[in-house]
Amino acid sequence: MEFTKMHGLGNDFVVVYGEQELPANAAELALQVCNRNFGIGADGLVYILPSEKADFRMRIMNSDGTEAEQCGNAIRCVSKYVYDNGYIDREEITIETLGAGVQKVQLTTDNGKVAKVRVDMGEPILNGLQVPTTIDAAQVVEHPIEANGQTFSFTAVSMGNPHCVIPVADAASFDYSVIGPLLEKHELFPKKINVEFVTVYNRNHVEMRVWERGAGPTLACGTGACATLVASVLRGATDREATISLQGGDLYIEWNSSDNHVYMTGPAQEVFRGRFE
Numbered sequence: 001m002e003f004t005k006m007h008g009l010g011n012d013f014v015v016v017y018g019e020q021e022l023p024a025n026a027a028e029l030a031l032q033v034c035n036r037n038f039g040i041g042a043d044g045l046v047y048i049l050p051s052e053k054a055d056f057r058m059r060i061m062n063s064d065g066t067e068a069e070q071c072g073n074a075i076r077c078v079s080k081y082v083y084d085n086g087y088i089d090r091e092e093i094t095i096e097t098l099g100a101g102v103q104k105v106q107l108t109t110d111n112g113k114v115a116k117v118r119v120d121m122g123e124p125i126l127n128g129l130q131v132p133t134t135i136d137a138a139q140v141v142e143h144p145i146e147a148n149g150q151t152f153s154f155t156a157v158s159m160g161n162p163h164c165v166i167p168v169a170d171a172a173s174f175d176y177s178v179i180g181p182l183l184e185k186h187e188l189f190p191k192k193i194n195v196e197f198v199t200v201y202n203r204n205h206v207e208m209r210v211w212e213r214g215a216g217p218t219l220a221c222g223t224g225a226c227a228t229l230v231a232s233v234l235r236g237a238t239d240r241e242a243t244i245s246l247q248g249g250d251l252y253i254e255w256n257s258s259d260n261h262v263y264m265t266g267p268a269q270e271v272f273r274g275r276f277e
């Protein structure tokens with residue numbers, strides 16, 4: 001298998017191009033290639049496939065072999081891959097995702113290579129049952145949740161994949177190694193959940209750390225950053241545009257009041273290429 005190793009702010013992926021469909025053994029392959037000791041090492045395995053509705057289609061497997069509906073950092077990597085390798089020569093492209101429909105991408109190039117990617121991540125889903133949570137409400141904002149003897153308050157947002165955003169006193173130093181996996185598998189979340197721990201610095205700047213469903217701690221999460229901005233707006237804590245600072249760097253997120261879409265802007269990087277046998 002020919003692959004390209006890429007990352008978006010340190011959220012890293014093994015990217016595969018050229019297949020017609022997701023292979024039947026994709027789950028097993030993801031477990032093998034994502035393993036940081038016995039494989040290539042990555043947070044996810046990403047396939048760039050042909051699409052009938054868009055320029056390309058993306059499928060992503062988490063490092064535990066489960067499939068995710070969407071991935072913000074991977075969609076930026078896919079965009080850079082197809083442009084830099086000459087598979088498309090437009091700076092506006094479309095990518096079909098499993099859980100968030102067709103997304104529009106705007107590329108900014110420098111010397112013929114993609115330097116920055118802005119993605120229309122679509123409308124956030126706020127209905128409790130649709131996120132999904134077990135809570136039947138139009139929105140789940142600042143809802144109590146207990147784990148490991150502690151009570152937190154979470155806001156639920158789906159960006160095609162489910163997120164639970166939790167304010168903490170200091171996200172940058174917060175130890176989520178125990179609480180993260182407990183919340184990921186909490187009974188309130190029937191499809192498990194990605195968990196973001198956030199601290200609002202001011203109305204346009206939020207610090208975020210993430211425990212990802214199916215991948216554990218990662219250096220960044222694009223959909224998590226989008227969910228964080230939406231949750232922070234719903235709580236009245238930020239404006240509709242903010243820089244979300246992650247362990248691996250910053251993403252700029254906007255929740256547009258006219259079309260209700262969330263826009264994510266950030267970088268993507270190729271690291272190396274190889275063959276996995």
Ligand SMILES: N[C@@H](CCC[C@H](N)C(=O)O)C(=O)O
Nearest residue numbers: 068071072073161221222223
């Ligand atoms: N890191 C991603 C999200 C990847 C999928 C996630 N672990 C899930 O299972 O939903 C991002 O950048 O959005």
